[in-house]
Amino acid sequence: MSGSAVAVADLHYSYPDGVAALRGASLTADPGEAVGLLGPNGAGKSTLLLHLNGILGSNGSVSVDGAPLSPANLPAIRQRVGLVFQDPDDQLFMPTVFDDVAFGPRNLGHDSATVEARVRSALATVGMAGTESRPPHHLSVGQKKRVALATVLVMDCSVLVLDEPTAGLDPRGRREIIDLLQSLPQTKILATHDMALAWELCQRVVILDEGQVVAAGPTRDVLRDEKLLAQHGLELPALLGHSGATGCVLLQSAFLTAGENWHGNCDG
Amino acid sequence: MTADAFEQYVPGDSFLHRAAPVVKVCGAGAFILCVVLCPASSWPRSVACASIPLLAALAAGVPGRWMLARVAVVLPFVLLAGASLPFVAGRPGEALWQVPGTTWAVPLSAVELFASILLKSTLCVLAVALLLATTGFHRLLGALQLLRVPALFVSLLCFMYRYLFVLWDETVRMTRARNARAPRQRPLERLRTVGHMAGSLFLRSYERAERVAHAMVARGFDGTMRLTEQSAGSAAQWLAVGGFTAACAAMVVWR
Numbered sequence: 001m002s003g004s005a006v007a008v009a010d011l012h013y014s015y016p017d018g019v020a021a022l023r024g025a026s027l028t029a030d031p032g033e034a035v036g037l038l039g040p041n042g043a044g045k046s047t048l049l050l051h052l053n054g055i056l057g058s059n060g061s062v063s064v065d066g067a068p069l070s071p072a073n074l075p076a077i078r079q080r081v082g083l084v085f086q087d088p089d090d091q092l093f094m095p096t097v098f099d100d101v102a103f104g105p106r107n108l109g110h111d112s113a114t115v116e117a118r119v120r121s122a123l124a125t126v127g128m129a130g131t132e133s134r135p136p137h138h139l140s141v142g143q144k145k146r147v148a149l150a151t152v153l154v155m156d157c158s159v160l161v162l163d164e165p166t167a168g169l170d171p172r173g174r175r176e177i178i179d180l181l182q183s184l185p186q187t188k189i190l191a192t193h194d195m196a197l198a199w200e201l202c203q204r205v206v207i208l209d210e211g212q213v214v215a216a217g218p219t220r221d222v223l224r225d226e227k228l229l230a231q232h233g234l235e236l237p238a239l240l241g242h243s244g245a246t247g248c249v250l251l252q253s254a255f256l257t258a259g260e261n262w263h264g265n266c267d268g
Numbered sequence: 269m270t271a272d273a274f275e276q277y278v279p280g281d282s283f284l285h286r287a288a289p290v291v292k293v294c295g296a297g298a299f300i301l302c303v304v305l306c307p308a309s310s311w312p313r314s315v316a317c318a319s320i321p322l323l324a325a326l327a328a329g330v331p332g333r334w335m336l337a338r339v340a341v342v343l344p345f346v347l348l349a350g351a352s353l354p355f356v357a358g359r360p361g362e363a364l365w366q367v368p369g370t371t372w373a374v375p376l377s378a379v380e381l382f383a384s385i386l387l388k389s390t391l392c393v394l395a396v397a398l399l400l401a402t403t404g405f406h407r408l409l410g411a412l413q414l415l416r417v418p419a420l421f422v423s424l425l426c427f428m429y430r431y432l433f434v435l436w437d438e439t440v441r442m443t444r445a446r447n448a449r450a451p452r453q454r455p456l457e458r459l460r461t462v463g464h465m466a467g468s469l470f471l472r473s474y475e476r477a478e479r480v481a482h483a484m485v486a487r488g489f490d491g492t493m494r495l496t497e498q499s500a501g502s503a504a505q506w507l508a509v510g511g512f513t514a515a516c517a518a519m520v521v522w523r
Contacts, residue, residue, distance in 0.1 A: 055482050075488060083486040089434050090479040095406035095426060099496055107488035112497060135406070137433035151487065 004063075005031040005159055005187040006052065006081075011060035013047055013211075021047040022058065023211035027189070029159070029204075034181075034188040036198035036219065039208035040233030045163075045191035046086070048208065052161050052189065053081040064159060079108060082152025082186075086164040088144035089136070097123070097139070097147055098132035104155040122154035123147070126180060142173030149180065162190040166197050195236050199223060207232055276400035284328040284402040288501030289411035295509045296399045302516035303391045308384035313519055318387065321394040330401045338397035339390050346389045350382040405429050410498035423493040431476075438469060 006029040013022040021044045029035045037045050050056040052064070054074050062069040064077050085091045094100035101119045110118070123129050126146040136144060145165065152160065165181065166174045174194075181188065181201060192198055198205050198219060205222050207215040209232045215222055222228065229235055279285075284292065299320060306313045325335055400408065406429075412422050442465050453461060 050482065053486055055485055078486060078488050083483075085479060085483055087479070090476060091483045093427065093430055093480050093483065094495075095409065095429055096496075099406065102496070103484075103489075103494070104487035106494035107490060135433075136430070155487065 003030070003066075004028045005033070005065060006189060007061075007063045008048070008051065009061045011048065011051055011058055011062070013044075013051070013056060013058040021211055022051075022060075024060075025208060025211060025213055027206055027213065027216075029187050029189055031158075031187055032185060033204065034190070034202045036202035036205040037189060037191040037208060038193075038195070038198060038205055038232075038234060039191075043208045043232075044211040045208055047211075049083065049161050049163055049189070049191055052159070053078045053083055055083075079104075079155050080157055081159045081161055082155055082157035084148050084152055084160065084162045084165065086167055088141065088148040091148040091151060092136040092144060095135055096132065097128070097134050097136065100136065100147065101150050101154050104151060108155070118154050118156075119150075122150040125153055125184075126150045127176075140173075141168050142170070142176060145169065145173070145177055146180070149177075153184075157186060159187045159189065160184065162188065162192075164192055164194075165190055166192065166194045193234075195223065195234065199236075207234070209233075276397070277404035278328075278330050278334060278401040280329045280402065282328040282402065284324060284398070287402075287505055288499040289403045289407045290414045290498060291501040291505045291509050292399055292403055293408070293411045293415065295512055296395045298509070298513040298516045299395050300392050302520055303388050303395075305520045308381060308388075313522075314384070314387055316519060317391055321391060321398055324398055325394070328398065328402050330398060334401070335394060335397060339393050342389065342393050346386055350385050406495070407498055410495045413493075413495055414498055414500065419493060422495070426493060426495070427480075431473075434476075435469065435473060438472060439465075442469065 006027070008025065008027040011022045011025045014020045025044065025048055027035070027048070037048065039045050047056065051058065051062055054069050054077060064080050067073050067077065069077055092100045094103055098119055101122055102115045105115045105118050119132070120129065123131065126149050128143060128146050128150060131139070131143070131147070136147065139147065165177055169177060178197060178200060188201070190202070202219045204217065205219045206213055207222065207228070214232060215228055223236060303317050306317060325332070409422055409426055412425070446461055446465065450461065
């Protein structure tokens, strides 16, 4: 699809043991858009993300900013698509924060002055300036997640692909990551089980189940469909429940008595 | 829950801390060669060798307790290797001590050899510990790269250092989970559980290695590990380490 930041069409992928992970999955994201990829465990979300910068290859097509994924333009696409893994200990493999954030720009062949300037700028963007010489194992999970984000922002990518960006974080760490993601102008595709995150951050969501896209549309339309969510092993968190009578999503506060639910976000 | 026990850097601002890592690696290498090549029976030389790391540690402000803890890690291996010497290395007729009621005697030369091995290995460990304490592991890797140590070997050391902490944390978590569910296992059962835990740890590490490889490829890894370039050292530093190496060589060849 021309004009899309990311266009994935009819992806099929089976793991070496024969398990089919993707069975004709398709996805698009417009420039600057945030798209949530929802689905139960084993739906194929992470496998789909690994296709977006050519780590896994299969039948079907992937294009980024109109350029199809091919061996010839793989380096350019890997620069454009920044992939952030769920476990920051997988993403941060170098002995210091500086070396880790510098890993990508060094592979792109930048000189050391440019690398240093980029690393400092990326770390400042994620609020981790001053941690350059620290080893990753001295950081908290929230700090590791921020540095992991810096490792791809430093590549000057136009698309951020995030696997469970809020997993394992305490409420403050989660809030900081959400605010940070909201402040970034890049196109975002994020696989998550955090429905409140999808509600807050994504303009559109796609539900993937058994390797196929089973629903796609504006976040607030899809997430209001209680039956659809239940069919695919999803549900809104208790504080973000449904009201059968009004069809609105309610923000229920534990501090309000029953029947005093605050009707928020009814207009989407 | 991180394994701070593996942390080797002791912050400071001594001349050893400030010296370029590559210069320090060469100095430590020269010292280790000198210790290994010095004749076992020359005690004045041994004393001179022993004073070098001790004075250097004093100058760098590395605590004695810290140094002893590093030596303690390798001591059991040295003792194990040395324990067999009295049985194999003796010459007849030079017994230091006759075991009462037996014909077996501890030969003097074997005891000397054992003491020499103990001293030499302790000094080598002290030199490496001091190098790490004043350099830090990641800067040491940069120095090895500068010395053209094979890239694959440097990459292996780099990953080993990074994931030692992750693996240790996983081991601690698994051990806690085991203790929570089986606080009083019999030794044999415990051994079996440890076997399962080791297998599980291996599988988890294997899967993690695959994910790490994906993360590297995603950021343009082409097979070359590019670490922060380390300083090549000033002329004065090279002159100093050159003098030190010459002194070490003189100690080896002096008769």
